[in-house]
Amino acid sequence: MNEIVNQKLFWSENDLDILKAIREGYHATHNKMWREQEKWPKTPTGLPSTAGTTASVAFIRHGKIYIGHVGDSGIVLGYQDECQPQWRARQLTQEHKPESNVEKTRIMNSGGKVVTKSGVPRVVWTRPRLGHKGPVRRSTPIDEIPFLAVARSLGDLWSYNS
Template sequence: MYVAHVGDSRIVAGVKNRYNRIEPKALTIDHKPSNRSEIERIEKLGGQVLYKNGVPRVVWARTKHSHTGPVRRSTHVDHIPFLAVARSLGDLWSYQFEHEDYLVSPEPDITHHIIDPEHHRFLVIGSDGLWNMMSVYDAVRQVEKYSWERANKSGGRLLSHTISKQLVQTTINKWNARSLRADNTTAITIFFEFPRS
């Protein structure tokens, strides 16, 4: 399995260990402006990371709203702590002409993983709204528990869409319990079902 990842959504595998317990194995590293390597890359391109409401963000240097005419070195700019991700697709505003590169990079991390039918059970792909409220351990435990319950009630079929829905609902309930406005929350659960010989 190849994984091409950019941003702060996360992919976690549920993997059976030697004690027959399912454990989480993160397959991606979040591209956040709190990561030392991402800060160094951004600063090397002339950008910066500032905190806003306790969250590190990539700074958007934009001309003041009152500015008219061409942009020169003497043009006054506002420095706005903007995005809480260090890599994403489509953030053209972050292009640095001087360095011919993006502060918010579209370059993915690409990894290769061998799926072992004896150990790999499922993947959980979730947006940051999911992972901000739920640990990888809690997510894997919930998928493991729910998949067994559903498999036993549905004649052996794993209903991954209902498991994903439950992950999202559990997360939204956690956002609400903390009286916080929920971040976008998406989950996809993929089960590995291997043919039996």
């Protein structure tokens, strides 16, 4: 959250500036994670850490709600109508899931893949076969591993394909 509220535009009176600051705060958080990844513990097989997270925030300013969201940690607003005592729920975000047509298209247009493993659509992690030493070439054996069950996240830096 500090990466968001530290953005100069966050304190603007302009809605678009505030939304831009939230987006830039998420990018700043992701970039800080990128700079720290070498310090993260390796997996038992010696691969880079598979750490990542989803994140959702809601800020209320001037009677408006501003939302930032990545992954499948959605935001639901609970509210009461003046005339009805029961609480109601309104979904405010759409989860970033690989089975979403929008997300699947975005992933595929970026050269990625989505496959279903044990009934769960997952983003495929492409990596050189375990034990490979040296530079990665076109002839390098590659493993394709259905891994991420979310289409967007903070971290999960190991999953980036060049």
